[in-house]
Amino acid sequence: MFDIVGKRNWFFALSLLITIPGLIFILLTPLSGGAAGIKFSIDYTGGTEWSIKFDNPNVTPDQVKAELVALGQPEATVTLTGSGYMDIRLSKLDLLAVAASPTPVPTLALTPSPSVAASPTAAPTTAPTASPTPAPTTSPAPSRSAAASAGASPSAAPSPSPAPSPTASPSPSPSPSPSPSPSPSPSPTEPPVVNNTQIPTSGDIGAIATDLQGKFGTFQQQSLSSIGAVVSSDLIQQAVVLILVGSLGILGWITIRFRDVKFGVTALVALLHDVIVVLGIFAILGTFFNVQVDGLFVTAMLTVIGFSVHDTIVVFDRIRENRARHAGEPFSEIVNHSLLQTFGRSITTSFTVVLTLTTLLLFGGSATQQFVLALLIGIISGTYSSIFNASPLLVVWHEWEDRRRGRLAAPPTRRRATA
Numbered sequence: 001m002f003d004i005v006g007k008r009n010w011f012f013a014l015s016l017l018i019t020i021p022g023l024i025f026i027l028l029t030p031l032s033g034g035a036a037g038i039k040f041s042i043d044y045t046g047g048t049e050w051s052i053k054f055d056n057p058n059v060t061p062d063q064v065k066a067e068l069v070a071l072g073q074p075e076a077t078v079t080l081t082g083s084g085y086m087d088i089r090l091s092k093l094d095l096l097a098v099a100a101s102p103t104p105v106p107t108l109a110l111t112p113s114p115s116v117a118a119s120p121t122a123a124p125t126t127a128p129t130a131s132p133t134p135a136p137t138t139s140p141a142p143s144r145s146a147a148a149s150a151g152a153s154p155s156a157a158p159s160p161s162p163a164p165s166p167t168a169s170p171s172p173s174p175s176p177s178p179s180p181s182p183s184p185s186p187s188p189t190e191p192p193v194v195n196n197t198q199i200p201t202s203g204d205i206g207a208i209a210t211d212l213q214g215k216f217g218t219f220q221q222q223s224l225s226s227i228g229a230v231v232s233s234d235l236i237q238q239a240v241v242l243i244l245v246g247s248l249g250i251l252g253w254i255t256i257r258f259r260d261v262k263f264g265v266t267a268l269v270a271l272l273h274d275v276i277v278v279l280g281i282f283a284i285l286g287t288f289f290n291v292q293v294d295g296l297f298v299t300a301m302l303t304v305i306g307f308s309v310h311d312t313i314v315v316f317d318r319i320r321e322n323r324a325r326h327a328g329e330p331f332s333e334i335v336n337h338s339l340l341q342t343f344g345r346s347i348t349t350s351f352t353v354v355l356t357l358t359t360l361l362l363f364g365g366s367a368t369q370q371f372v373l374a375l376l377i378g379i380i381s382g383t384y385s386s387i388f389n390a391s392p393l394l395v396v397w398h399e400w401e402d403r404r405r406g407r408l409a410a411p412p413t414r415r416r417a418t419a
Contacts, residue, residue, distance in 0.1 A: 002340065004392070005335055006332075012389070012392070014388075015273060015384075018280075019280060021280065021284065022276055022279065025283035026283045038282060038283045039286035040292065041075075041077070041295070042089050042090075044293070047090055047091050048089070048093045048224070048225070049225050051222040052219045052220065054086075063216070064086060067216075068090070073208075075290070077292070078366075079366055080365070080367075081367075085222050090205075093203070197222065198221065238298075246302060246305055247305070251264045254316070262398065266390050266393045267313070270308060270385035270390035271308055271385075273389055274304055274305070274381045275305070278301065278377050278381065282374065291373075294371075296370065297374055300375050304374070307379055307382050308386060311349075311350070311383060312385075314342055319394070322337055322338050331395060331399070335391050335394065335395050343387065346386065350380070
């Protein structure tokens with residue numbers, strides 16, 4: 001019978017050998033200012049999203065990626081969608097050259113226009129001044145807007161003055177308020193807005209578009225938008241909150257279910273081991289191969305946490321059953337029996353998931369590559385930590401409590417067989 005618990009120090013050493021380099025590269029992320037360690041995508045750092053479709057169907061995302069790197073965008077990602085468009089993510093570019101206010105400011109007409117109806121205040125201002133006598137010197141000249149609309153003012157009929165002059169004189173009304181109907185039409189030379197379908201021609205993004213057209217031919221633009229720093233900070237806070245809340249919930253539930261805080265804490269330590277392993281490997285890959293952490297990484301981490309705890313609970317539940325069934329046996333032997341009884345189930349379950357994730361990683365395309373890679377690393381690490389870390393840590397804690405309380409029995413002495 002293989003003694004997993006007896007060789008626990010070897011498994012602990014292997015875990016340290018994996019997690020310590022990962023922790024070093026994780027700490028390098030803030031210390032190096034992002035030059036080393038975890039590489040965050042524009043979901044966290046902000047950037048520019050650009051969706052285009054080349055008229056030449058033979059243009060591949062790898063070719064566009066290589067050209068963007070040559071143009072000074074080493075962190076650019078190019079993903080081919082099902083509709084034939086390429087989703088390009090770049091570092092944050094200045095889009096002011098192609099952006100405009102989505103609601104143009106209306107221009108108010110301060111001078112009366114012949115097409116505008118007479119103001120409601122025209123009647124009281126012209127009626128008192130109109131003279132019943134036909135003397136033309138006492139009647140002020142009516143405004144052109146009042147004369148253009150027939151019957152708009154009651155004082156227009158008794159006025160003996162002939163048709164107004166083509167050059168309209170200003171109205172004698174004391175309230176020079178502007179016309180109530182502003183001109184709603186924007187300027188015909190208004191620049192295109194962000195998230196439009198017009199290809200930019202100026203600024204940094206315009207230079208990139210010109211270069212891509214010169215190398216791969218013309219293309220159609222579906223959208224162009226920018227993600228700011230506020231969105232990225234919200235995503236980071238939500239990721240931290242989700243992981244903390246999930247971990248505390250798992251700790252509380254396992255403690256209540258098994259009525260022992262040791263089960264909850266050791267399961268949480270195994271969970272933390274899996275998180276560090278995944279983050280550490282991505283920090284190493286980001287340093288040497290520029291592998292980025294995108295928005296789906298949080299989903300992958302939560303999935304890994306759930307899978308790891310699920311496997312740990314299966315082993316813990318068998319320990320609880322064997323502890324009641326084999327009362328009086330050393331706790332380390334009970335745990336070792338439980339591990340061997342659930343070993344085949346854990347390996348088989350994890351192996352089927354690993355086969356599926358490996359297929360997705362090789363043939364699933366670049367859109368979900370980082371997501372699948374995080375899941376694959378986390379599933380393997382979760383299976384390892386559930387078997388070789390969580391349960392042996394439970395034995396170490398239990399034996400430490402027994403020694404502290406003086407309840408640990410001396411190891412049994414073997415008697416020699418006598419003839």
